[in-house]
Amino acid sequence: MTWISKSVTGLGLLLLTHACYSAHEHSALHSTSTASLSSMASHTAVASTVASLPIDISIETVVAVFVICLGLVLGTPELRPIQWRVWAGKIEREGEKGFTNSDGNVDKDYVGNPFRMLESRPGFIDIRKQRKEFAEWVREGGGTAGASKS
Structure with missing residues (x-):
């Protein structure tokens, strides 16, 4: 307040x-x-x-x-957005500065980017990029190097 x-x-x-x-x-x-x-x-x-x-x-x-x-x-703080995407957008744009209270402290329920776990999980790996990298590796001889030694 x-x-x-x-x-x-x-x-x-x-x-x-x-x-x-x-x-x-x-x-x-x-x-x-x-x-x-x-x-x-x-x-x-x-x-x-x-x-x-x-x-x-x-x-x-x-x-x-x-x-x-x-x-x-x-004395009430500003209301927070109801929609997750609006909330996450505000977090990404403003960071901790957007979630400070009147005393200058960061709110206790501020957790940072709420989509961090979703963005770093293996389900969001770019398969096409990995396929391209693998094809280049095979063209460079990465696939035959192990076969010729045995």
């Missing part, structure tokens, strides 16, 4: 903490005022009122959650 996203997330957490504290204080204040009103009223039926949270605390909570989400989204 960059310092901008960390500071935005921190600001959102600070706002959310203040909203939670304000909601707690409001509920504590409302419960003590309701208790004192009910003790004053003797034998009279007092309707219990459900205190709703003030609109400013609700708005502060929603804004705090939005700011936290914004800070977390700003």
